[in-house]
Amino acid sequence: MTENSTVLVVEDDVSLMQGIRDILEIKGYKVLTADSGLAGINVMETSQAQPDLIVSDIMMPFMNGYEFFNEVRKEPRWMKIPFIFLTAKGEKADIRVGKALGAEDYITKPFEPDDLLVVVAARLKRSREIETMQTQEVGSVKRGILTILNHEFRTPLTYIVAYADMLNREPDELTYEEMKAFLGGINTGADRLRRLIENFMLLVELQTGEAQNTFSWRKCKFNNYDEILRQTVEYLQPVAEEKGVMLQVRYSYGALPSIIGDAEYLRTALIRLVDNGIKFSDKPNSCVYVSADARDGQLCFDVQDEGRGIPADKQKEIFEMFYQVNRQIYEDQGSGSGLAVVDRIAKMHDGGVSLESEVEVGSRFTLYVPLAR
Numbered sequence: 373m374t375e376n377s378t379v380l381v382v383e384d385d386v387s388l389m390q391g392i393r394d395i396l397e398i399k400g401y402k403v404l405t406a407d408s409g410l411a412g413i414n415v416m417e418t419s420q421a422q423p424d425l426i427v428s429d430i431m432m433p434f435m436n437g438y439e440f441f442n443e444v445r446k447e448p449r450w451m452k453i454p455f456i457f458l459t460a461k462g463e464k465a466d467i468r469v470g471k472a473l474g475a476e477d478y479i480t481k482p483f484e485p486d487d488l489l490v491v492v493a494a495r496l497k498r499s500r501e502i503e504t505m506q507t508q509e510v511g512s513v514k515r516g517i518l519t520i521l522n523h524e525f526r527t528p529l530t531y532i533v534a535y536a537d538m539l540n541r542e543p544d545e546l547t548y549e550e551m552k553a554f555l556g557g558i559n560t561g562a563d564r565l566r567r568l569i570e571n572f573m574l575l576v577e578l579q580t581g582e583a584q585n586t587f588s589w590r591k592c593k594f595n596n597y598d599e600i601l602r603q604t605v606e607y608l609q610p611v612a613e614e615k616g617v618m619l620q621v622r623y624s625y626g627a628l629p630s631i632i633g634d635a636e637y638l639r640t641a642l643i644r645l646v647d648n649g650i651k652f653s654d655k656p657n658s659c660v661y662v663s664a665d666a667r668d669g670q671l672c673f674d675v676q677d678e679g680r681g682i683p684a685d686k687q688k689e690i691f692e693m694f695y696q697v698n699r700q701i702y703e704d705q706g707s708g709s710g711l712a713v714v715d716r717i718a719k720m721h722d723g724g725v726s727l728e729s730e731v732e733v734g735s736r737f738t739l740y741v742p743l744a745r
């Protein structure tokens with residue numbers, strides 16, 4: 373099989389470097405070479421073709437393999453290039469350090485040509501698979517967003533434009549009540565748009581792995597769930613009042629075990645759940661109950677409503693992106709992106725979302741996250 377990928381070989385032992393180059397070139401790889409990390413950086417900066425993979429020795433003058441690796445990973449355009457270390461036989465520490473740094477693989481010297489070729493081909497294949505998967509994921513999020521954009525952005529915008537138009541036309545002749553109603557309409561439309569945009573941005577972040585990066589440096593051990601509950605309820609109180617729904621919170625006063633997570637993402641998820649609880653409560657004097665609890669090794673955020681409920685055969689689908697129950701019947705819905713956000717935030721925390729619901733009785737959504745050990 374011929375390969376047209378480009379491999380950068382960094383090795384100060386010139387005869388070994390030439391040997392590796394020959395093995396790879398016979399198989400059809402394009403090969404760039406350098407005799408130190410510094411020279412490797414120079415080649416990457418000046419060469420027209422960027423390498424698809426780097427094979428680098430560790431002990432080298434000027435800039436050793438580890439330093440070279442760090443320089444490569446610092447640069448965003450090179451960050452995804454798979455990196456293979458050449459380690460000396462018996463140097464277990466080299467392998468450990470290389471792994472700890474995050475290199476994709478290593479080859480122990482001396483090696484047979486086939487050992488090298490197998491590792492190079494496997495790493496290139498894996499990196500192409502990841503690339504294809506990411507492109508497809510971004511593509512499907514984009515398509516979903518574009519489909520929904522047409523309807524979901526137009527409706528609230530029509531609201532805003534129509535009410536603003538009425539306000540503009542004869543402002544002197546409007547009563548105070550009319551003025552208030554029109555401004556309320558503008559507010560509703562603007563709010564719906566804002567939520568839509570927030571959800572779309574979040575979904576793209578969650579789908580492309582960007583959120584995972586943020587999560588990995590922001591996550592920490594904590595048990596201050598009351599703060600998340602308080603902020604959620606504070607944020608949604610006006611929405612609940614407008615709808616005539618009571619928000620009931622049960623605080624834990626610091627008595628619950630810790631989790632490892634990110635309070636901001638969890639609050640974002642909880643807001644979506646409570647918001648839905650309010651939105652889908654149609655009976656007068658309905659309540660939405662919000663609490664945090666520890667059960668079966670999990671920290672559970674429970675959101676229970678007395679709303680319209682969800683038919684059993686729809687309970688799985690609602691977590692899919694852009695899915696809504698009976699979109700044709702209900703006009704009050706959003707974009708079907710809220711629960712997809714909640715689900716992905718829960719999974720990022722190694723947790724999940726469960727649901728118990730009965731039509732016309734209500735629903736209980738539970739966002740659970742494993743307790744820290």
Ligand code: ADP
Binds near residue numbers: 652679707
């Ligand atoms: P959105 O609310 O923007 O449509 P979601 O992803 O938050 O999107 O919810 C998807 C669908 O699941 C909703 O359209 C609704 O049909 C259903 N749903 C979500 N939460 C509830 C709830 N608490 N009670 C009843 N139905 C719900």
